[in-house]
Each structure stands twice: as structure tokens, then as C-alpha cells.
Amino acid sequence: xxxxxxxxxxxxxxxxxxxxxxxxxxxxxxxxxxxxxxxxxxxxxxxxxxxxxxxxxxxxxxxxxxxxxxxxxxxxxxxxxxxxxxxxxxxxxxxxxxxxxxxxxxxxxxxxxxx
Amino acid sequence: xxxxxxxxxxxxxxxxxxxxxxxxxxxxxxxxxxxxxxxxxxxxxxxxxxxxxxxxxxxxxxxxxxxxxxxxxxxxxxxxxxxxxxxxxxxxxxxxxxxxxxxxxxxxxxxxxx
Numbered sequence: 244x245x246x247x248x249x250x251x252x253x254x255x256x257x258x259x260x261x262x263x264x265x266x267x268x269x270x271x272x273x274x275x276x277x278x279x280x281x282x283x284x285x286x287x288x289x290x291x292x293x294x295x296x297x298x299x300x301x302x303x304x305x306x307x308x309x310x311x312x313x314x315x316x317x318x319x320x321x322x323x324x325x326x327x328x329x330x331x332x333x334x335x336x337x338x339x340x341x342x343x344x345x346x347x348x349x350x351x352x353x354x355x356x357x358x
Numbered sequence: 359x360x361x362x363x364x365x366x367x368x369x370x371x372x373x374x375x376x377x378x379x380x381x382x383x384x385x386x387x388x389x390x391x392x393x394x395x396x397x398x399x400x401x402x403x404x405x406x407x408x409x410x411x412x413x414x415x416x417x418x419x420x421x422x423x424x425x426x427x428x429x430x431x432x433x434x435x436x437x438x439x440x441x442x443x444x445x446x447x448x449x450x451x452x453x454x455x456x457x458x459x460x461x462x463x464x465x466x467x468x469x470x471x472x
Contacts, residue, residue: 283366285445285464286402301459333401346392347460349401 246270247350249334255356262321264353266334274337275317276347277301277309279330286333292317293339324357331355361385364446364463371470375436379466381429381446390449391422393431395442396465402445405431436470443467 247268256262266275273294278286278301288301290309298309306328308320321328331354335347364381371377383391391408406413408420408429419432429446446463 283464285362286462288459288461291459346404346407349403351401352399 245351247334247336247348249332249350249353251353252351253354255358256324257358258323258325260324260357262324262355264319264321264332264334264355266317266319266350268315268334268336268348268350270336270338270348271314272336272338272348273314274339275311276335276337277307277317277319278333278335279303279328280333280352281330289319289332321355321357324355326357329355329357360463361461362446362448362463364444364466366464366466368467368469371436371468373436373438373470373472375470376432376434377436377468378433379431379444379446379468381431381463383427383429383446383448383461385448385450385461386427388427388448388450391420391429392447392449392460393418393420393429394445394447394462396445397442402462405444433468436468438470438472441468441470 250265276291277289280286287303289307291299292311310318331352333352334350337347362383393405394402395405396402406415408422412421417434421430443465445465448461
């Protein structure tokens, strides 16, 4: 089984709808991240969390919110989806205690289309 | 100026060729450097870390030049399976504590053909 899972894997929705993307991990890592990937722009950080009580905005947090329900779960919400939020979304985790504390392990991604 | 810049390519090379990718970063306080590999429609995965002294892993060699804020990846004897997007990644620190935050370049596309 995958260590980092994301649901749904694909989603098509309409402008104005509320959408939640979920991420779960079995790696026991404290740190979790949400990124979006757009062609030609690389991965950009939306939000990150270093533990259950810690939530931080990334470089493109506007229009998004997150919830860290447990060490293993980190969800991303689009309160009112708009077409320019169409992208590939990745969840990632990392562990401060490992030798390479900055290596991040990514989920398989969620492809979101907002019509 | 982007924090991490790469030549997006695409690079199209025959099997057995040697290919080099370059990357520059703007934040001189950056502390850790990596190359990630991303296959089409898949998640990024760590390929190798980049150390100041340069490091090698089989056919892959990574170099870091802090003075020029420049990172490179050299792939020798290219294989068809090397076809992917290669992401240059930089991590920052503050106050002696790792941010754990990575900044990604936009990626360089490599296609290796028979």
C-alpha cells in the first residue's frame, strides 16, 4: 500500500462549488504539505503544517484553506472553486528526524478541473 | 526573478548520450539542494541530494557552486528509462532550524530515444 494517499484522484467540478481534497499518510511524519502544479510553473506551495497544531500559509494560499485533523491527515479545501484553480494537486510529507529532513514524499496527486 | 530557474528544454537525446542540466537559485541563504525526478502524470521523487563537494550516484553526478548559486546534474550513458522531467529543488533555513520548505524549479524535460 502507498505511504501517502490522496482522494479523490480526479475531480471535475463547477465554479462556485466547495471542494475538499484529502491526504493521508502512514509514514508517521510530522510535516505535511499541499502543492499545486501547473504547466511551466513547477510546484508551488499552498499550505504546510509542521505538526497537528501548526498551520502555515505558503506562497499561493489565497482561495484555499486546510485542516490538520490528525498527524496522519491533512485536507485542502477550495471554498468556492474557480477555473484558474484547475491544476494537479500534490500532498507531501517529511520527517524532521531523518537524515535528509528535507526529503519530501509525495502522494499520487489529484487532478482537479473547475469548469 | 524566479527563486529557482531551469532551462525547461525539452532535451531530446539518443541512448548512450551524456546530458547536463543546469539550475540557478536566487536566495544565497539556501542550505540544501536536490534533484527530483517526475515521470509523466506521476508524483515527484527524490533522485539525489547535492553536496558542496559534488556527488555521484551511478550514472548521475550532481554539482553545486555556492559562489555562482548554480546547481547541475549530469547523466551519463542515457537510458530510455531516464526519460522524465528533472526538478531542481532548493531548501531554506532560518535561525538554525530547517524550514522543511522546498522551492521547485519548473523542471527540465528529458526524452531519450533509441
